């Protein structure tokens with residue numbers, strides 16, 4: 001078992017532990033009981049996670065009030081949030097409640113947000129069960145739901161009180177989801193740790209075979225890196241923006257594909273685009289880009305923009321990026337594998353529109 005401690009600003013939760021271990025799900029409940037004692041518990045999960053047997057493993061027959069959402073992003077909305085809060089009221093839960101989020105990023109985001117607003121805020125424990133959630137969404141305290149117009153339109157920072165990562169839960173995950181979620185691991189290595197990148201390079205087969213010992217190491221490095229970045233900048237004023245590597249163009253491609261591409265698949269193409277921008281601006285080289293392309297292709301995610309997504313349409317989407325100032329966002333770039341390029345203390349830097357357009361044309 002491995003442990004990572006994340007410190008969040010003292011006026012909020014203080015700090016919390018992330019425990020990582022193969023099979024930790026079966027002892028997570030007794031850990032929760034010993035951390036929170038008699039406090040009321042409420043589990044939020046989704047129907048696929050239940051079907052895969054993970055809820056039974058967590059509860060082993062205990063009768064705990066819970067809410068099972070329909071799987072998928074379309075459940076991450078205000079209606080589901082209201083249903084969760086009302087289910088908590090129906091279970092006579094009070095301000096001492098601990099919400100337990102068992103599932104992927106959709107469950108984690110909505111359960112975290114429900115915890116943040118229920119009776120002005122109760123504690124939440126995250127038990128992520130997808131590669132994306134274990135690497136990214138369960139750590140860092142971002143919670144929220146979508147509106148009918150945009151993703152995460154409602155939301156707030158609400159840090160968990162504990163995180164339990166059981167890599168064995170990944171064994172039941174659909175292959176495409178599994179692979180796409182691993183792209184966030186590649187991103188972490190690229191922005192923070194060359195040794196970790198080398199580890200990913202040399203363990204692709206074991207990762208794809210879902211070998212638990214290797215997955216535990218992957219989870220550990222992801223948590224360590226994300227925790228470090230979040231601690232340095234809990235509310236995304238500057239440094240935390242480096243987690244956006246590959247995401248500005250990635251988000252545009254995700255949107256431009258009409259969400260045919262999974263988030264991680266679009267971000268993989270976005271990471272290649274960032275590498276091409278680095279080459280255009282004198283920060284990158286062909287050899288480095290080839291290494292990155294090889295790892296992503298090895299994971300079986302796309303490394304080229306689908307031909308039916310038009311480059312001009314992408315430019316238009318990028319202009320509407322939520323972080324854009326005067327209709328053009330800044331971009332996170334790297335100087336080398338493991339080191340983000342900084343200019344004037346900024347972790348996201350200006351890149352001229354014509355440079356981006358040229359890259360999109362070749363992507």
Ligand SMILES: NC(=O)c1ccc[n+]([C@@H]2O[C@H](COP(=O)([O-])OP(=O)(O)OC[C@H]3O[C@@H](n4cnc5c(N)ncnc54)[C@H](O)[C@@H]3O)[C@@H](O)[C@H]2O)c1
Pocket residue numbers: 046047048049052054071072073076103104105106107109129130131132133136137138139140141142143151169170171172173174177181
């Ligand atoms: N809060 C953050 O910082 C943050 C960061 C990144 C993404 N997100 C959010 O995360 C969401 C995406 O998360 P996701 O990719 O985990 O998607 P998801 O939660 O929809 O899970 C993907 C699919 O896998 C199923 N599933 C989950 N665990 C399983 C398991 N162990 N076995 C079998 N099936 C399983 C789910 O039912 C779903 O069908 C998006 O809403 C995104 O906005 C949040």
Ligand SMILES: [Zn+2]
Pocket residue numbers: 136184247263267
């Ligand atoms: Zn992402």
